[in-house]
Amino acid sequence: VRVVYNEITTALNNLSSWTAPEFPSVPLINKMDSPQIRSEPKGTVLIIGAWNYPFQLTIAPLVGALAAGCCVVLKPSELSENTAMLIAELLPKYLDTAALSVVNGAVPETTEVLAQHFDHILYTGNSQVARIVSAAAAKNLTPVTLELGGKSPAIVDENVDMSIVARRIAWGAMMNCGQTCVRVDYVMVRAAQVDELVAALKVALEEFYGAGYTDGDKRLGTIINERHYARVCKLLDETKGKVAVGGERKPEVRYLQPTVVTGCKADDSLMAGEIFGPIIPIMAVESIDAMIEHVNAHDKPLALYVFTNNDAVAERVLSSTSSGGALVNDVLMHCVVEGLPFGGIGESGQGAYHGKFSFDMFSHKKAVMKKKLGMEGANDLRYPPLTDKKLWWLKTLAVSEPKKGWFPFW
Numbered sequence: 001v002r003v004v005y006n007e008i009t010t011a012l013n014n015l016s017s018w019t020a021p022e023f024p025s026v027p028l029i030n031k032m033d034s035p036q037i038r039s040e041p042k043g044t045v046l047i048i049g050a051w052n053y054p055f056q057l058t059i060a061p062l063v064g065a066l067a068a069g070c071c072v073v074l075k076p077s078e079l080s081e082n083t084a085m086l087i088a089e090l091l092p093k094y095l096d097t098a099a100l101s102v103v104n105g106a107v108p109e110t111t112e113v114l115a116q117h118f119d120h121i122l123y124t125g126n127s128q129v130a131r132i133v134s135a136a137a138a139k140n141l142t143p144v145t146l147e148l149g150g151k152s153p154a155i156v157d158e159n160v161d162m163s164i165v166a167r168r169i170a171w172g173a174m175m176n177c178g179q180t181c182v183r184v185d186y187v188m189v190r191a192a193q194v195d196e197l198v199a200a201l202k203v204a205l206e207e208f209y210g211a212g213y214t215d216g217d218k219r220l221g222t223i224i225n226e227r228h229y230a231r232v233c234k235l236l237d238e239t240k241g242k243v244a245v246g247g248e249r250k251p252e253v254r255y256l257q258p259t260v261v262t263g264c265k266a267d268d269s270l271m272a273g274e275i276f277g278p279i280i281p282i283m284a285v286e287s288i289d290a291m292i293e294h295v296n297a298h299d300k301p302l303a304l305y306v307f308t309n310n311d312a313v314a315e316r317v318l319s320s321t322s323s324g325g326a327l328v329n330d331v332l333m334h335c336v337v338e339g340l341p342f343g344g345i346g347e348s349g350q351g352a353y354h355g356k357f358s359f360d361m362f363s364h365k366k367a368v369m370k371k372k373l374g375m376e377g378a379n380d381l382r383y384p385p386l387t388d389k390k391l392w393w394l395k396t397l398a399v400s401e402p403k404k405g406w407f408p409f410w
Helices: 002-019 028-033 056-067 081-094 107-114 127-138 162-178 191-209 226-238 288-296 311-320 356-361 376-382 388-398
Strands: 036-041 044-048 071-075 100-102 120-124 144-147 153-156 186-189 242-245 259-262 279-284 303-307 325-328 363-368
Touching (some): 002 056, 056 071, 056 356, 071 107, 107 127, 120 127, 127 144, 153 162, 153 288, 162 191, 162 279, 191 242, 191 259, 191 279, 226 279, 303 311, 356 363, 376 388
Parallel strands (some): 044 120, 120 144, 259 279
Antiparallel strands (some): 036 363, 242 259
């Protein structure tokens, strides 16, 4: 809720500057024409929320859409049905129903909604459904923003304080019972550091979530439903790695103890896709270059984390990999900074929002020029016949040249 509150506050505090025309730099010939960029609403947009953070991931983009002046059809996730019903009940009480409609339901209702013509669609969820959304949008040439997920790695360098690294990784991997799209989905560390990291993770996990199941303890939370619980447990059953920490299960309450698995290889069940559960696979990789190579050999992640005391190592990882976002020596926190775009690349998504990026996403940037009907003599340069003199003046007034020093031989 606090994240949404900050989004609202940012929009209220900056809306006048966001909606003001922008005045770009233009050639001399256009200085008198008042060139400007105006933001106008794209129109009616569809926002399809996710179940893991059902309020935040549905309402936060709504803030940007309304700030941009759009009308919105809101589709909360049916898997988090209590939140979906609350949104459908409360929003019409406080927002103009002429500008907002909430649609609840499952696959049939979503399919019907997607058959309508929208001016923009934002979908948060998995890549399989994202392809369905994109295919439906393509029929109307509707632009889409896709907030997906993937396997976000944590790269751990040598000579770091492992207790601090472990606390941050444990928190980032287990938040919301591991059901977070930017969670630490696996860790790469040198073989000589694995035992130290496991020991530190065990201490951190027991401090945060207890040494095992305790009736009524809600610190970890639970997996959303039986289907997802069975899916996560199956990944753990099929791993070729070793359960080094945790692993206790209570199926009747969908509890899976925070679990650390060592000895994972690239073809392990826990490395096949996004886990979305309270499991941390650890891969032993012997160099930073090999870790970078592994990241680049797979789909681009939504987030990438690197822990190091060496600025050169951090910069090498940042400049040699591609990801939706990246953090050095921390996890998740880039997602709550309104001034940073939140979004993926490739399989982890397309487009970005938060703060002004949300406003821009739901706005059409319209190019505007205001010319006067006078001064027709200046326009004579563009009319036929084009003489050598006219061409010289056009080149002088309208053609931009690179700045001196841009090319090494200048």
